[in-house]
Amino acid sequence: MKILQYETMTLEDLTFDAVETVQVTKDGLDFYFRTHFKTDNRELVVFSNGAYDPSKSQLPTFNRYSWSEEIHANCLFVDDRSLHGNGLRLGWGVGTPDRHFIQDYSAIALKFRELLNLDSAHTIYFGSSAGGYMSLLLASLDNGSMALVNNPQTYVLRYHESAVMKMLERLLEIDDKVEANKQYGERLSVTSFFKKNGIPNVYYMQNIECKSDFDNHFTPFVANLRKYKMNMSSIKYLMYHNKQQGHNPLGKEDTLKILNETIEKKMPL
Numbered sequence: 001m002k003i004l005q006y007e008t009m010t011l012e013d014l015t016f017d018a019v020e021t022v023q024v025t026k027d028g029l030d031f032y033f034r035t036h037f038k039t040d041n042r043e044l045v046v047f048s049n050g051a052y053d054p055s056k057s058q059l060p061t062f063n064r065y066s067w068s069e070e071i072h073a074n075c076l077f078v079d080d081r082s083l084h085g086n087g088l089r090l091g092w093g094v095g096t097p098d099r100h101f102i103q104d105y106s107a108i109a110l111k112f113r114e115l116l117n118l119d120s121a122h123t124i125y126f127g128s129s130a131g132g133y134m135s136l137l138l139a140s141l142d143n144g145s146m147a148l149v150n151n152p153q154t155y156v157l158r159y160h161e162s163a164v165m166k167m168l169e170r171l172l173e174i175d176d177k178v179e180a181n182k183q184y185g186e187r188l189s190v191t192s193f194f195k196k197n198g199i200p201n202v203y204y205m206q207n208i209e210c211k212s213d214f215d216n217h218f219t220p221f222v223a224n225l226r227k228y229k230m231n232m233s234s235i236k237y238l239m240y241h242n243k244q245q246g247h248n249p250l251g252k253e254d255t256l257k258i259l260n261e262t263i264e265k266k267m268p269l
Contacts, residue, residue: 001021001022001023002015002020002021002022002023003022003023003025004022004023004024004025005024005025006024006025006026006027006107006108006111007026009024009111009115010115011115011116013115014035014037014112014115014116015035015037016037016038016039017037017038017039018036019034019035019036019065019068020034020035020036021033021034021035021060022034022035024108026104026107026108027104029081029099029104030081031079031081031101031104031105031108032060032079032081033062033076033077033078033079033108033112034062034065034075034076034077034079035074035075035076035077035112036065036068036069036074036075037074037075037116038073038074041072041073041074042118042122043072043073043074043118043122043123043124043263044073044074044075044076044113044116044118044122044123044124045071045073045074045075045076045123045124045125045126045259045263046076046077046078046109046123046124046125046126046135046138047062047063047064047065047075047076047077047078047126047127047131048063048078048080048093048105048125048126048127048130048131048132048134048135048138049061049062049063049078049079049080049127049130049131049134050063050090050127050128050129050130050131050132050249051089051090051129051130052080052083052088052089052090053089054089059079059083059084060079060084061079062077062078062079063077063127063131064077065077067252067256070256070260071256071259071260071263072260072263072264073124073263074116074118076109076112078105078109078134080092080093080101080130080134081095081101081104082094082095082101082167082171086170086171087166087170088166088167088170088171089163090130090159090163090167091130091167091171092130092133092134092153092156092167092187092188093105093133093134093137093187094156094167094171094172094184094187094188095171095187096171096172097172097173100187102134102137102138102141102187103141105134105138106138106141106142109138109142110142119144120142120143120144120145121144121145123142123144123145123146124145124146124147124148124259124262124263125138125139125142125145125146125147125148126147126148126149126259127149127150127152128149128150128151128152128249129150129151129152129153129247129249130152130153131149131152132147132149132150132151132152132153133149133152133153133154133156133190135147135148135149135152136149136152136154136190136193136194136200136202137190137193137197139200139201139202140193140194140197140198140199140200141197142200143198143200144201145200145201146200146201146202146203146262147200147201147202147203148202148203148205148258148259148262149202149203149204149205150205150206150249150250150255151205151206151207151210151213151247151248151249152190152204152217153217154189154190154191154217154218154220154221155188155189155190155216155217155220155221156187156188156189157177157180157181157188157189158216158217158220159216164177165177168180172184190221191221191224191225191228191230194230195228195230199230199231199232199234199235200234201234201235202234202235202236203236203238203262204218204235204236204237204238205237205238205240205250205258206218206237206238206239206240207240207241207242207245207246207247208239208240208241209241209242209243209245209246210245210246210247212247213247238258
């Protein structure tokens with residue numbers, strides 16, 4: 001594993017045309033990424049993780065990293081440090097009471113991009129479920145970029161009660177959702193985050209057959225955008241029906257097709 005310092009990393013520190021795990025130290029904490037930077041490629045996709053399954057991998061973990069050869073872009077895979085050392089499977093990038101890790105992931109991703117001499121117009125943040133949630137926030141912090149998300153959560157506190165309460169207690173040291181929303185609303189709500197940081201370009205893929213997603217995340221997301229009179233012109237939706245898949249994201253073949261066509265600007269975004 002390569003170890004880098006956020007403040008002093010340079011282009012010479014990066015490896016091209018190979019997959020590499022990188023530890024980046026920033027403000028006293030270590031963050032983990034898997035990179036696949038490609039010579040003479042001007043596109044970047046930043047991947048965030050959904051739920052972590054300790055029976056399948058160890059931390060740090062990187063969803064979909066094995067796809068990188070088939071993706072027509074530089075690839076940066078983000079490990080959610082929120083899951084380290086506490087037994088959680090979902091962290092949504094929430095971080096600690098005094099530090100929102102989404103801000104750290106954004107700063108480090110933008111540092112990598114600066115070294116690669118790329119720009120926001122050619123940057124996509126991709127993820128599903130909790131990874132979709134994180135991707136929406138990361139894109140909001142990167143003006144001109146895009147979030148491509150599949151069945152994302154949009155309101156952490158509307159997700160399954162047991163997972164949410166474990167996260168609140170172990171990360172934010174709170175055992176009450178009302179109090180959590182009062183203190184950390186911008187970390188726990190996409191629309192609250194958008195109100196502060198701006199609405200990015202979004203391509204939102206949703207399986208209508210997943211009732212919990214549709215009722216608890218998609219429908220209130222759209223309703224709150226309207227309620228707060230937020231500009232929705234940069235958001236596009238792909239609604240599909242698949243009872244068998246439910247909350248699970250589209251399969252590899254479909255996802256790669258959509259992702260690569262979006263990279264190549266063939267999609268109507």
